[in-house]
Amino acid sequence: MKKKGTGIGCMWYGIGNTGLPNPAAAFVEVHSDGSVTALVGCADIGQGSSTVMAQIVAETLGVKYEAVNVTAADTGVTPEGGATSASRQTYISGNACCEAAKVAKKILVEVAADAFGVEQDEVEIKNNNVFVKNDESKQMDFLTLMGELKKRGKIALGSGSFNPDTTSLDPVDMHGNPYACYAFATHIVEVEVDTDTGQVDVLKIVAAHDVGQAINAQMVEAQIEGGCAMGIGFAVLEELELEKGAIKNPGFSKYLINTAMDMPEIYPIIVEDPTSTGPFGAKGVGEPALIPVAPAILNAIYDAIGVRFTEVPVTPRKIIEALSEKQN
């Protein structure tokens, strides 16, 4: 018989390393043709950090996204970025990029103010346009501004670094501020349990994530969906067999993971409760995406068949064993 159930799982996740300094840095240079190079230590492992860094630099400078090229994770040319881990790069390298772009922008604004003959705080650079607030007659395009820099022998260059505001944890009771900000999430899932075969099918996942501020909405959704795939595997599928220190199933044929065909309908919801210390309010989502999935599935299995599993993975064998135990 097939039985449906629903379950909820919540999580929190401190962004960055636990109670330790974990800085990152960036360099930003605006070239004479208006294109921009950002040198960032942060390794993009497919999640899209270089895209995020380009968006942050472009927004901060007031240029187009396409104008920014990111060179990442090359110790010969990029500054320290720390690990792409702990869901930290959007928050930490993102802040470093923001700082570096602000330093470069200050030079742009100084020159623009001088060229317009106004105060610096009257100058605005947005979407590749340079203009004076409240005076439409005074504006120039970005290339003209770069020409003004050339005339004055100025280079629009900036460096920035950021280290989250944490404290080390007390060795006795672990009190302290281990993280500068936290991400939060809630997943609600629907499962269907086949009581004859023990198969658990995850049908739907509603996944709401507080990311502070999404830098790239579609990439946040992609992270959530990828996290769901891994979370389902963690809960009901992936089973590493260990015998006398040896992994007995070291390959895809025996260690099963979900494929695209196994994915349920996922409804990602982006919640934006910005943090005052993040780049434009952003926190992180890489690891949070995965965390609520397994507990929500376990709670849904309980709702479906009345068995509260406390061990993962809940394989079909374990379901059948538990159901027959329950009957006896």
Added chain:
Amino acid sequence: MGNFNIIGKSVEKKDSLSKVLGTAQFAADIEFENMLYGAVKRSEVPSAILKNVDVSKAKALPGVVSVLTYKDITGGNRIGIIIKDEPVLVDDNIRRIGDALAIVAAETKEIAEEALKLIEVEYEELEPILSIEDALKEESRKVHGKTNVLQEKHLIKGDVDEAFKECDIIVENTYKTNYVAHMFIEPEAGVAKYENGIMSVWCSTQNPHFDRGEVARTLNMPQNKVRVIQAVTGGGFGGKLDISVQCHIALLSYYTGRPVKIVTNREDSMKVSSKRHPIEMKVKTGAKKDGTILAYEAKLTSDTGAYASYGPAVVARAMTHISGPYRIPNVRIDATFVYTNNPMAGAYRGFGVPQAAIAHEGQMDALAEKIGMSPIEIRLKNALRVGDCTPTNQKLNDSIGIVETIEKAVEKSKEVIFNEGEVK
């Protein structure tokens, strides 16, 4: 929300075109003229004293250019993200299946693989330590140093013992998780090239700056003479934070003066890369009849395997998170993580929090049921809000979106999951 031009917009990913067209250069795609292919001889037993590695027959195989053991390491022979406890090439004891014993560079991949079979390893096998119980016995052999305890830590807030006395409802459960493998699509790979005094390493990695430091120490070179360039990387999930091929290819290139490439096969990748820690969590939650949680106690034990890797970070993070996103005035968390001769456990998407969440969310539902509240109601009642303090007594000042995520998820679920009128 702010009035942004680019922030929040789903602009085209910088790497999308190269990946769709297949032009992205992963480490395995990188080719140099005169390049050699490397391979690694690995241990097949979990625990032994290494007596001798005889490479003479392997060296004599036509097409083999270099075979190296620990004796050839010019700098330090211990690497590791937090604790330097892993040998680049074993020099004393074998501590797990998959430990690197010798490395080969040859004209072709096939010759390199063939040479591995000719390497003669002499060792004295030891009874391996394969469980936490065995590791903690006083008389047990020590995997490293003087104790098998990687870390034992305590987090204490308020007084849980007193608080449990005031609780109307107490729920106790033991949760267990298993090892999990990252299964990134691209196995570990890299190419090293030693030229004009600069060691360049292209590799699949999550942290090139860390890799630079490890390669520099292994070769006894200054960091500014080592250049690590992250190749396009096909996923990591924490499994590419540890050193994989970097030090081996750098050593082989240093000795041969030629570019050297290693592409790990899936089996070696799975045996050697870190795994998600299996954690046992004994948890006790206490609440008043109205659902207000007063006390939370958890005891965590885990097997970190043969090397520390990111183990200490997993301990700290699991402990600081295992009470969940809830306001709880009295908390006590104890954790013990031990070394064994099992596979190395390390970073895997969440650093112990995926395990911890299984415990805290299982407890919330069990508690709700015993009290007769809905799972959603009990979460909303206890969820952290601005101004609350965490178990480490950190005051939360802004950006605490847990309540909003619960409300938004429930709202959407009413539309797509829950039957009409039903809110679980």
